[in-house]
Amino acid sequence: MHKNSTYLKIIYWIATLLLSGIMLFSAQMYFRKTEMVEGFFRSFHYPDYLVIPLAILKITGVAVILINKIKWLKEWAYAGIFLDLVLASVAHHKAAHPIGLSVYALVIFVVSYVTGKKVRP
Numbered sequence: 001m002h003k004n005s006t007y008l009k010i011i012y013w014i015a016t017l018l019l020s021g022i023m024l025f026s027a028q029m030y031f032r033k034t035e036m037v038e039g040f041f042r043s044f045h046y047p048d049y050l051v052i053p054l055a056i057l058k059i060t061g062v063a064v065i066l067i068n069k070i071k072w073l074k075e076w077a078y079a080g081i082f083l084d085l086v087l088a089s090v091a092h093h094k095a096a097h098p099i100g101l102s103v104y105a106l107v108i109f110v111v112s113y114v115t116g117k118k119v120r121p
Contacts, residue, residue, distance in 0.1 A: 005119065012115035019112050020062045022105045023081060030055035044091035058084065065112075068120055078113055085109060 030037050030051050038048035057080060064070070064077040088102035 008115050009119045012112065012119045015108050015111040015115065016065065019081070019105060019108045020066065022101060022108070023058045023062050023084075027055040027058040030058075044095060046087075046091065054084070065116075078109075082106075082109060082113075 034051055037051050041048045041051060061077040061081050064073050065081075068074055085102050085106045089100070089106060092100045092102060
């Protein structure tokens, strides 16, 4: 195994585990503090009935990416996480919040996705 591919695998796993942690942290907040999160959703003009289904999808997306068995499903999981992070970043920006975790997660997302294409095809 080449030294560069070892580094890429390490970078991939660090980024993927960080991204997974962020998504799982977010999902648990949606379950544990549902009313608070629904309030945020309403303030962003998002429907609050999406909170619990979105939490379930976040957990499912993380599982699909980590298991890595069905390639097309993994691509959809990455797409869903990307969409979630973009919408969260835009909502926070529109609400004049400081740069949030979703913006940092987008950078981590790109690292995970790009390196994943090379080390876990």
